[in-house]
Ligand SMILES: Nc1ncnc2c1ncn2[C@@H]1O[C@H](COP(=O)(O)OP(=O)(O)OP(=O)(O)O)[C@@H](O)[C@H]1O
């Protein structure tokens with residue numbers, strides 16, 4: 001029997017500490033404006049592989065499951081689409097068919113196994129994504145779909161190699177810039193911010209990905225994590241896990257030369 005396709009839904013753990021971070025993120029973003037102000041959010045980064053699709057997916061899952069928001073992810077990264085893979089769905093029909101073949105967005109959309117969460121995948125791969133990506137048309141689709149959804153997250157291409165996110169930024173309610181901490185060079189992030197041009201476009205903020213590898217050990221979730229269920233006193237008692245035998249607090253961390261001048265070590 002063939003194995004079931006991978007789905008990020010199956011690894012989404014409601015009890016995991018990262019869900020708390022996504023809840024905080026959503027709270028900050030959605031509380032920033034009055035409720036209906038921010039409905040469409042583009043997720044981009046300076047370079048490839050900084051975690052855009054992963055963060056977009058977990059944000060959407062958290063919004064749908066924890067906040068009960070009717071949520072849609074649009075995969076607008078026509079060069080390296082991955083939302084369909086993350087959710088174990090076919091890639092087409094999707095945005096490409098909506099933009100080029102007159103397919104209605106409603107017909108290209110997929111329901112996921114999660115209540116309140118739908119996906120508009122990228123669609124078929126093509127040789128000329130630059131020509132197909134029509135930011136005005138994508139913006140119009142997003143506007144149209146706002147009627148049906150509380151939150152629309154748009155997974156987009158990276159800013160430095162591709163012009164799509166720059167063109168779309170003014171057509172969404174806000175943009176999140178994902179930065180892979182410890183890896184992405186400061187100058188690249190500065191250029192990406194320059195392209196986003198915050199006075200003109202609503203840059204909601206940055207999400208630092210990869211922080212586990214950057215923060216000192218006392219931020220480690222394992223160190224601070226607790227388990228209600230193990231408590232003999234009942235469900236409210238917090239039991240701290242014993243601290244791992246690691247560097248004492250007053251001893252400075254050894255410098256990692258590979259992190260010099262990178263974001264996360266300012
Ligand atoms: N916080 C994290 N911890 C561990 N792995 C991660 C984390 N964030 C992303 N990854 C992994 O890094 C890789 C790149 O992530 P992802 O595909 O989300 O990035 P992306 O910015 O969308 O990339 P692309 O530019 O190719 O679209 C994936 O294998 C993903 O599973």
Ligand SMILES: [Mg+2]
Pocket residue numbers: 052053054077080081082155
């Ligand atoms: Mg991606």
